[in-house]
Amino acid sequence: MLEVQKLTIRTKDNDRVLVRDSSFSLGAGETLCLIGESGSGKTLTGKALLGMLPAGLRMSGELSFGGDAMTRYGKREWSRVRGRRIGVIYQHPEQALHPAIPIGRQLSDLLRSHLPVTRHAAEVSARTMLDKVSLKDADRMMKSYPFQLSGGMNQRVMIAMALLLQPELLIADEPTSALDVTTQSEIVALLQGLVAEEQLSMLFITHDLLLAGELADTIAVMKQGEIVEQGTAGEVLRRPKHAYTKQLLNCRSSFRFAPEEGAHLYVGNQ
Numbered sequence: 001m002l003e004v005q006k007l008t009i010r011t012k013d014n015d016r017v018l019v020r021d022s023s024f025s026l027g028a029g030e031t032l033c034l035i036g037e038s039g040s041g042k043t044l045t046g047k048a049l050l051g052m053l054p055a056g057l058r059m060s061g062e063l064s065f066g067g068d069a070m071t072r073y074g075k076r077e078w079s080r081v082r083g084r085r086i087g088v089i090y091q092h093p094e095q096a097l098h099p100a101i102p103i104g105r106q107l108s109d110l111l112r113s114h115l116p117v118t119r120h121a122a123e124v125s126a127r128t129m130l131d132k133v134s135l136k137d138a139d140r141m142m143k144s145y146p147f148q149l150s151g152g153m154n155q156r157v158m159i160a161m162a163l164l165l166q167p168e169l170l171i172a173d174e175p176t177s178a179l180d181v182t183t184q185s186e187i188v189a190l191l192q193g194l195v196a197e198e199q200l201s202m203l204f205i206t207h208d209l210l211l212a213g214e215l216a217d218t219i220a221v222m223k224q225g226e227i228v229e230q231g232t233a234g235e236v237l238r239r240p241k242h243a244y245t246k247q248l249l250n251c252r253s254s255f256r257f258a259p260e261e262g263a264h265l266y267v268g269n270q
């Protein structure tokens, strides 16, 4: 499905290497979690796979998607693939959704920009999709603007948009890190269900190793632009080899227990 070989991303002006010799692959229906500290190159890797690297950067290496060499894609090929065969979800849906167009219009316009369907048929598909991401009251949703919805609801709309054109691959860049913990697990469960139902491949970018453990078939750990460890989720989480992965695991478990300790302290002081 997706094969990335020796992906290297540099700045054009001073040749600073931001991602170095990154190689990984993703099979049909599989989820790969790309995990690492802030600034390690996760988002840039995702952008390279969408043909959306910022203008000041250049890349080398081989990217192949469904047997096609993406590295040879021109503007036209990218516009056929991006959004259509590869869906994308970002951390902040409000940056991707148009603030002044109702949700229903945004969904049906997206569909009509790729497929020769009538406005009515596009609206029917939009409603079906809103239903799939468990946004109740489709009539109200279709007419709503993003600012009228909560963060979790907007993230559901983003997921609906990403899946509307039935892509084969979904790139999700920290889609839950701006949400509160309860909404976060609802969105993760929703994604998990949809990915299984549609047999999608997913590249899930996160800095949360435990979340990666819930979702991933395979995990690749990035540090300072390089993949330092990768393997099945079980291997990486149970028998981490790299010191950085071990450190990530330790951080995550102490973070997890901290609120409970804090709660005890508070009760003790009363």
Ligand SMILES: Nc1ncnc2c1ncn2[C@@H]1O[C@H](COP(=O)(O)OP(=O)(O)OP(=O)(O)O)[C@@H](O)[C@H]1O
Binding pocket: 011, 018, 036, 037, 038, 039, 040, 041, 042, 043, 044, 045, 054, 055, 056, 057, 207
């Ligand atoms: N347009 C750009 N020009 C120059 N450097 C950039 C550009 N975009 C990103 N970088 C640099 O590339 C590195 C990797 O950035 P990237 O956004 O991929 O990190 P990340 O792993 O997604 O981090 P986070 O977890 O904070 O989202 C960072 O050092 C960043 O400053």
Ligand SMILES: [Mg+2]
Binding pocket: 042, 043, 044, 173
């Ligand atoms: Mg990022």
